Amino acid sequence: MNTDATIFVVDDDASMRKSLLWLLRSAGWRAEAFASAEDFLARPVWPGPGCLILDVRMPHLTGPQLRDRLAAANSSLPIIFLTGHGDVSTGVDAMKKGAVDFLLKPVDDQVLLQNIQLAVERHRAARAHARELHIIRERLARLSGREQEVMEYVIAGCLNKQIADALGIAEKTIKIHRGRVMQKMEANSVADLVHLCQTAGVAPRRAT
């Protein structure tokens, strides 16, 4: 359910905040509203899934500026811009920088809710992927240099013999390294290993 996701609203217009909060909560979302970008930044970083509904024109920090701050802080929170007076280049630029949508006030409730649904789903998927990636990278970090090297040949489909030849060492030693790679990467098969490496962006290395 949506109980673990939170929708954040940042808008300097109090009546807007009020009506958005009402809409979101009656649609079953947990929601919080902020009157300025600064207020939102003052909040402890939200660690769960969610999304941000962001006004463009605000005193001090604008919506796009807040987005840049969040991006610089490695936030993955998806953003839906909501603005009364948008100009074309701001909208296009927002989309290029990954916004889920750039909506004009007054916005249709259903359109907004659909966008939120999409944004939260995307965020969940992105978070799951990031977690997976992190786990794999931790395993990779446990490999010694030689083990990493051997692994790159293994995921290229090289035989132990070929790897031994390429590295100029005994096939026996390759087997040892290879066994440790499988242990440390927690892979049960070459297929598993290939999959892990592909996810983590480890490139295969072909014997010349």
Next chain:
Amino acid sequence: MNTDATIFVVDDDASMRKSLLWLLRSAGWRAEAFASAEDFLARPVWPGPGCLILDVRMPHLTGPQLRDRLAAANSSLPIIFLTGHGDVSTGVDAMKKGAVDFLLKPVDDQVLLQNIQLAVERHRAARAHARELHIIRERLARLSGREQEVMEYVIAGCLNKQIADALGIAEKTIKIHRGRVMQKMEANSVADLVHLCQTAGVAPRRAT
């Protein structure tokens, strides 16, 4: 080089077409211009890499309508919109539907040329990927039902024994199927096979 790419300009303003053609050609691109969407559609489909610089407001078919036609015809040509009087939602919508950019006239020559470079590179990459995918799918189509089934277990890292068990047949038969899978898929190793399947979106099947 850029000799195999063509840039298409579709704009109803003759002076715009002329100056764009001049700009593109002096930057080393092969370029063609059309006064209307219909004229462009009348042209034989361009099979190579390239991109489309498209005006939004035109008599009869508009830019976005042309994009929809091309999308329906499975075109992969990237589009850069170029418009004098864009409204926000058109721009945002264009970006959501995959436009490379949505630029306002008058456009800075360097910005446009950079966008074209990006668009053509993306198109080349997309085309290369599509070709690769097509080759893999053709190989997949050569597999018999049983072979496909066995392959799904193989790329899950299952042992022949486990596959035999799951399918209720002899391990010997799995070896036969497996050998034929490797032949037909033109894979030299399990690692190769996993890679091909991952590219083609064939999901591994785990033994229960």
Next chain:
DNA sequence: AGCAGCATAGGACTAAGGTCCTATTGCGCC
């Protein structure tokens, strides 16, 4: 000085993968 970790390697063995040849059954097609 001594220990931990890495890279190296041999011996002995098991298991798993792969290939060649042969063979049977069942299905659809000309």
Next chain:
DNA sequence: GGCGCAATAGGACCTTAGTCCTATGCTGCT
């Protein structure tokens, strides 16, 4: 009714991978 193909399978045999035990030389840290 025979032909081709998919699916099934056994025998014989070789190659690869993986594991357990043992062992050496090097580096860096304490």
